[in-house]
Amino acid sequence: MYLIDKLNNDIKNILNSLGYNDDVQVVKSSVPSLGDYQYNGAMKLAGMNHINPRELSEKIKVELDKLPDYTNINIAGPGFINITFKDEVLVDYINNIFKDFDKNIYKDENDQTIFLDYGGANVAKELHVGHLRSANIGEALKRLLNSCNIKTISDVHLGDWGRPMGLVMLEIKKRMPELPYFDENFTGEYPTESPVTAEDLAEIYPIASNKSKEDPEYLEEAREMTLKLQSGDPGITALWKHVRKTSVEDIKKTYDLLNTSFDLWEGEADADKEIPELLEYLEGNNYTEISEGAEVIFVNEPGDKKELPPFMIKKSNGGVIYDTTELATLYSRLKRFKFNDIWYLTDSRQELHFVQCFRAAKKCNLVPEDVKLTHLSFGTMNGSDGKPFKTRDGGVMSLNSLYNLVYNECFNKLSDSIEDSKREETAKIIAIAAIKFADLLPNRTSDYIFDPVKFSDLNGKTGPYILYNTVRIKSIFEKVGEVEFDKYHTISSPIEREIILHLIELSAVLKKAISGSILNEICEFVFKLTSLYNTFYADHYIVSEENKETQESWLVLSDVVYKTNLFILNILGIDVPERM
RNA sequence: GCGACAUUAGAUCAAUUGGAUAGAUCGUUUGGCUACGAACCAAAAGGCUAGGGGUUCAAGUCCUCUAUGUCGCGCCA
Numbered sequence A: 001m002y003l004i005d006k007l008n009n010d011i012k013n014i015l016n017s018l019g020y021n022d023d024v025q026v027v028k029s030s031v032p033s034l035g036d037y038q039y040n041g042a043m044k045l046a047g048m049n050h051i052n053p054r055e056l057s058e059k060i061k062v063e064l065d066k067l068p069d070y071t072n073i074n075i076a077g078p079g080f081i082n083i084t085f086k087d088e089v090l091v092d093y094i095n096n097i098f099k100d101f102d103k104n105i106y107k108d109e110n111d112q113t114i115f116l117d118y119g120g121a122n123v124a125k126e127l128h129v130g131h132l133r134s135a136n137i138g139e140a141l142k143r144l145l146n147s148c149n150i151k152t153i154s155d156v157h158l159g160d161w162g163r164p165m166g167l168v169m170l171e172i173k174k175r176m177p178e179l180p181y182f183d184e185n186f187t188g189e190y191p192t193e194s195p196v197t198a199e200d201l202a203e204i205y206p207i208a209s210n211k212s213k214e215d216p217e218y219l220e221e222a223r224e225m226t227l228k229l230q231s232g233d234p235g236i237t238a239l240w241k242h243v244r245k246t247s248v249e250d251i252k253k254t255y256d257l258l259n260t261s262f263d264l265w266e267g268e269a270d271a272d273k274e275i276p277e278l279l280e281y282l283e284g285n286n287y288t289e290i291s292e293g294a295e296v297i298f299v300n301e302p303g304d305k306k307e308l309p310p311f312m313i314k315k316s317n318g319g320v321i322y323d324t325t326e327l328a329t330l331y332s333r334l335k336r337f338k339f340n341d342i343w344y345l346t347d348s349r350q351e352l353h354f355v356q357c358f359r360a361a362k363k364c365n366l367v368p369e370d371v372k373l374t375h376l377s378f379g380t381m382n383g384s385d386g387k388p389f390k391t392r393d394g395g396v397m398s399l400n401s402l403y404n405l406v407y408n409e410c411f412n413k414l415s416d417s418i419e420d421s422k423r424e425e426t427a428k429i430i431a432i433a434a435i436k437f438a439d440l441l442p443n444r445t446s447d448y449i450f451d452p453v454k455f456s457d458l459n460g461k462t463g464p465y466i467l468y469n470t471v472r473i474k475s476i477f478e479k480v481g482e483v484e485f486d487k488y489h490t491i492s493s494p495i496e497r498e499i500i501l502h503l504i505e506l507s508a509v510l511k512k513a514i515s516g517s518i519l520n521e522i523c524e525f526v527f528k529l530t531s532l533y534n535t536f537y538a539d540h541y542i543v544s545e546e547n548k549e550t551q552e553s554w555l556v557l558s559d560v561v562y563k564t565n566l567f568i569l570n571i572l573g574i575d576v577p578e579r580m
Numbered sequence B: 001g002c003g004a005c006a007u008u009a010g011a012u013c014a015a016u017u018g019g020a021u022a023g024a025u026c027g028u029u030u031g032g033c034u035a036c037g038a039a040c041c042a043a044a045a046g047g048c049u050a051g052g053g054g055u056u057c058a059a060g061u062c063c064u065c066u067a068u069g070u071c072g073c074g075c076c077a
Helices: A002-018 A041-049 A053-065 A087-099 A129-147 A163-175 A198-214 A216-230 A234-257 A268-272 A275-284 A322-336 A348-363 A399-413 A420-440 A452-456 A463-480 A494-504 A506-516 A520-539 A548-572
Strands: A037-039 A070-076 A080-085 A113-117 A151-155 A289-291 A294-297 A311-314 A341-347 A372-378
Touching: A002 A037, A002 A041, A002 A053, A041 A053, A053 A070, A053 A080, A080 A087, A087 A494, A087 A548, A113 A129, A129 A151, A129 A341, A129 A372, A129 A399, A129 A420, A129 A506, A129 A548, A163 A198, A163 A216, A163 A234, A198 A216, A198 A234, A216 A234, A234 A399, A268 A322, A275 A311, A275 A322, A311 A322, A311 A348, A322 A348, A341 A348, A348 A372, A399 A420, A399 A452, A420 A452, A420 A463, A420 A520, A420 A548, A463 A520, A463 A548, A494 A506, A494 A520, A494 A548, A506 A520, A520 A548
Parallel strands: A113 A151, A113 A341, A341 A372
Antiparallel strands: A037 A080, A070 A080, A289 A294, A294 A311
């Protein structure tokens, strides 16, 4: 980082001395034959100051030529300035980060905390592929932020309240009406064992959901059941606790598999407890209005092209709704935690909901001025035909099925040299790498085409490719054995120079990933690094190299690449196997 | 109907936020294992950036119209 920073600063100082001001940001040269980096600001500055851009560029070049670190400074086209680093500078750089890896990592200095809301797995429903993105993106963002000196608080935010819960309870009642939970005259202790297993629940919810769509009477019963739960009926509450606990244990297994963890396992039910206090606040300050029998907050702002539907606090029957819970959750978090920003990770279909929610929160002065609210949406998930993704039988694919599919591909491809006792563990690590990398590679905001084949691809720009080559670098160190290396001497081939130039970018990539909450560039970075290294690897035989200085240099370079790969794979939530 | 977002190579995605010759991967074709692990490397073909009009030194990127698609639009979550 400091190399690029230094270049930016050098140019900035030159501009200042010439009487101009610009937030200088050099970029990697798009014509590598002309230089390592380019500065494009001269054209803009010239335009603003009505002077000739090439003349300004010339003046900058004259000053840059006087500095010791750069060479081959040239001006092209309307005023692009191309700058090349002297080899000695790059050699110093690689030696520095070899000694202190941390020097190449961006560190935020603002002492920030970011709250992450993963936008919810639902209790009593199996995790399906739709949950993959928020888990992977959320976990990777969390690790990215933590690596760069930013604190996080993560909450899984379970969907454990509302009608879906009512439906599950109702279906359990239909199946086992004799259970004491449904007996209003029951006065004893409720059983400590759950009457349902996770497998039962996976079956129960879809059935209940379908019945409610076809049978109005069933729906009405579900409404009553939901009301009982929400009004604290002791039997139903006791049953609900069993359902939640059973389901959470099951959900946790899948999240563990994905190397995803949370500081908080809260849910909508927790927010429900805050609702009376929130209502008191909102109503006490006259923030709500009655409209069509419901209690709402109007959230239109000047400049809206279309009137937004109001944010709903109470339904006309007096019940609360998703919107209420969302606001109560925010209310509760602001009361209990201190953070600078809150990131909601859900797919883009909830865009409107969050716009309404953020506006309502602001309008009601719930959120301090310096706290930001951000909806990190991602594209809706479609099948390869562009229609919403469905499995062959018309359902949603569960995360476990996807995993098994990829796992089998990986297992079958394992090398014979891997001991029997490690085969399953290794295949698991590779499968998760394949899934995560495929999921994190596309831009977060673009629409998402879900294709199981894409995830099972183990060649090319994939997780397994990066793992394979990372493991291969490691085996070089095992092969060379006791050889000591602590200095990179000279750049002996163009590809080495390219690798070092790429390593320089790491810090900027991390910074940009944080500011845009995007991970695809990190994926691209590690792929490019691996790929460059492979080119190097293919024509440089490190183990048998006879010139000791050259071998030492190559080992230092390999070490930095290896550590960088481990660092990034860790951010992405990907483990590295011993062998593969 | 209204609104938001999208449309880039046969397929899946990029493009440093307005910068030079639009890049990768898969697939296709070709070459490379008697040297550190071939889940690898090297090379080729493949593009009027959906279409029209504009803004400027410079447009895939900004404005405008058209077409197509996805999503959303008060008591579901």
